[in-house]
Amino acid sequence: MALRRTRKKTADKSAYHHGDLRQALLDASLALIAEEGFGALSLREVARRAGVTHAAPYRHFADKEALLVAVAEEGFRAMTSRMKEEMAREQSPIDRLGACGVAYVLFAVEHAAHFRVMFGPHFTRPLKSLDEDADAFALLVGALAEAQRAGEVRDGDTSRQALACWSLVHGLASLLVDGQLTPEAVAGGVAALARTQTLLLLRGLARPPVD
Amino acid sequence: MALRRTRKKTADKSAYHHGDLRQALLDASLALIAEEGFGALSLREVARRAGVTHAAPYRHFADKEALLVAVAEEGFRAMTSRMKEEMAREQSPIDRLGACGVAYVLFAVEHAAHFRVMFGPHFTRPLKSLDEDADAFALLVGALAEAQRAGEVRDGDTSRQALACWSLVHGLASLLVDGQLTPEAVAGGVAALARTQTLLLLRGLARPPVD
DNA sequence: CCTACCGATCGGTAGG
DNA sequence: CCTACCGATCGGTAGG
Numbered sequence: 001m002a003l004r005r006t007r008k009k010t011a012d013k014s015a016y017h018h019g020d021l022r023q024a025l026l027d028a029s030l031a032l033i034a035e036e037g038f039g040a041l042s043l044r045e046v047a048r049r050a051g052v053t054h055a056a057p058y059r060h061f062a063d064k065e066a067l068l069v070a071v072a073e074e075g076f077r078a079m080t081s082r083m084k085e086e087m088a089r090e091q092s093p094i095d096r097l098g099a100c101g102v103a104y105v106l107f108a109v110e111h112a113a114h115f116r117v118m119f120g121p122h123f124t125r126p127l128k129s130l131d132e133d134a135d136a137f138a139l140l141v142g143a144l145a146e147a148q149r150a151g152e153v154r155d156g157d158t159s160r161q162a163l164a165c166w167s168l169v170h171g172l173a174s175l176l177v178d179g180q181l182t183p184e185a186v187a188g189g190v191a192a193l194a195r196t197q198t199l200l201l202l203r204g205l206a207r208p209p210v211d
Numbered sequence: 212m213a214l215r216r217t218r219k220k221t222a223d224k225s226a227y228h229h230g231d232l233r234q235a236l237l238d239a240s241l242a243l244i245a246e247e248g249f250g251a252l253s254l255r256e257v258a259r260r261a262g263v264t265h266a267a268p269y270r271h272f273a274d275k276e277a278l279l280v281a282v283a284e285e286g287f288r289a290m291t292s293r294m295k296e297e298m299a300r301e302q303s304p305i306d307r308l309g310a311c312g313v314a315y316v317l318f319a320v321e322h323a324a325h326f327r328v329m330f331g332p333h334f335t336r337p338l339k340s341l342d343e344d345a346d347a348f349a350l351l352v353g354a355l356a357e358a359q360r361a362g363e364v365r366d367g368d369t370s371r372q373a374l375a376c377w378s379l380v381h382g383l384a385s386l387l388v389d390g391q392l393t394p395e396a397v398a399g400g401v402a403a404l405a406r407t408q409t410l411l412l413l414r415g416l417a418r419p420p421v422d
Numbered sequence: 423c424c425t426a427c428c429g430a431t432c433g434g435t436a437g438g
Numbered sequence: 439c440c441t442a443c444c445g446a447t448c449g450g451t452a453g454g
Contacts, residue, residue: 021439037332039250042432053440058434094417116332121248121389144416154418163383163396164411168375171382178332185374200375204415205355206305207365234423253448264424266451275449 009179022060022070024050029071033113038120043067074115079107080136089155093147098198099170100143104136105194108173114141115177119170153202168201169194233281235261240282244324249331254278279333286325290318291347298350304358305327309409311354312380313348316405319384326388330381351376362415379412380405 028049032041036167043064045053061067086103087096108115140162153161172194175181186193239260243252254275255265272278297314298307319326351373358364364372383405386392397404 039333043434044432054433055441056439058423059439064433067286088289107360119385119389119391121327122250133313142284151418153416159396160407161411163392164408164416166378167382167386168412169382170386171378171380171384172374173382174330174385175378175381180330181374185370196371197375197378200372201412202381202417203365204413204417205364205372205375206413206415207362208419254450255448265449266425267423269450270423 025057026071030113071117075118083105093150094152097143097147101198102194104169105173109176109190112177170195236268237282241324282328284331293318305363308354312409313405315380316384319399320387323388360387383408
């Protein structure tokens with residue numbers, strides 16, 4: 001009888017030996033979404049993957065939405081820091097702008113599950129107090145203002161310019177994550193693709209009147 | 212007793228008096244997604260809304276995914292025809308290009324449920340034989356080639372240019388549909404916003420070297 | 423297109 | 439953090 005009382009799943013749990021169930025649940029959620037799709041996400045399955053009973057998650061999250069909010073927050077934080085990293089490598093304002101966009105697309109593709117939670121229509125509440133979100137956009141607006149001052153970007157409403165940048169990279173990221181692009185389009189790699197597309201926006205498609 | 216045998220829901224069903232349950236199920240799916248979100252979509256609830264038993268839909272769709280494929284097909288058809296309509300109104304190639312993008316965004320916002328099904332990660336199969344999908348992209352590539360010939364758009368790979376256009380309008384549409392934009396950004400109306408953003412891509416953000 | 427039924431999963435809570 | 443339980447919903451099928 002005593003033998004049967006030996007703790008099971010010690011190996012699994014040891015990864016979270018600090019008792020950080022909360023983080024284990026976030027990780028399990030992402031793995032589940034990545035493997036089975038968003039529709040497969042349930043608190044019970046997440047608990048199962050984390051090696052606890054299905055009642056345990058309620059100690060950390062009030063409900064499913066609260067868990068998703070935490071996942072989204074984690075995602076926005078990671079994405080913003082990724083963008084900052086890549087931008088810090090560049091010297092000129094316009095290169096920082098490009099790096100910012102490439103980082104956005106790369107993050108989305110490399111963390112598709114995070115990306116889906118961050119931007120999916122999952123939340124009933126505005127998800128307002130997420131400073132990380134505004135942060136990323138503010139980062140972009142700042143880079144544009146800097147580029148304008150340096151004479152590398154046209155004068156104009158930086159908010160509207162930022163929205164164009166955001167739309168382009170968000171659209172490209174979404175199409176990639178949702179598998180809408182042909183293999184040929186992605187053949188050269190995501191980074192190169194993102195760079196090319198960003199440059200098309202910076203340069204513009206219209207032929208300059210002065211031929 | 213005979214009184215109790217009177218047909219119920221005759222009024223509801225009369226809208227589909229031709230017995231077009233298939234279409235009724237598609238409509239019910241869209242209404243359900245629009246009202247309750249994608250997560251609320253179940254074959255049983257769709258059947259309920261269409262006024263039939265939950266076993267009836269299987270006469271028309273093998274499973275949930277088959278229903279969604281049909282919804283997506285309907286969406287791609289409607290979107291492509293909307294784009295063609297709006298483009299037909301314009302005289303110059305570059306205006307047709309702009310109209311094409313504005314139509315894309317307007318369709319997405321006005322038919323958010325369709326848009327979500329069309330581009331969501333819901334299908335296990337590639338959804339290949341959807342000519343409508345390719346059609347819309349071909350429409351865009353054609354408009355770009357035409358604009359290049361007219362000297363209104365820079366020479367270059369029309370596929371890459373088309374991807375930039377698609378990314379921008381798809382990103383803007385996604386951000387709008389998923390409620391990521393502030394009310395101020397949308398204050399002037401979706402059509403005006405889409406037009407402005409499209410023009411930013413055509414014109415480019417980078418300052419022309421000749422100041 | 424319906425009735426009746428299957429096994430399975432879910433969110434959530436009581437009580438410890 | 440667990441056991442045990444609740445009501446509810448689901449996808450799918452048999453058989454008519």
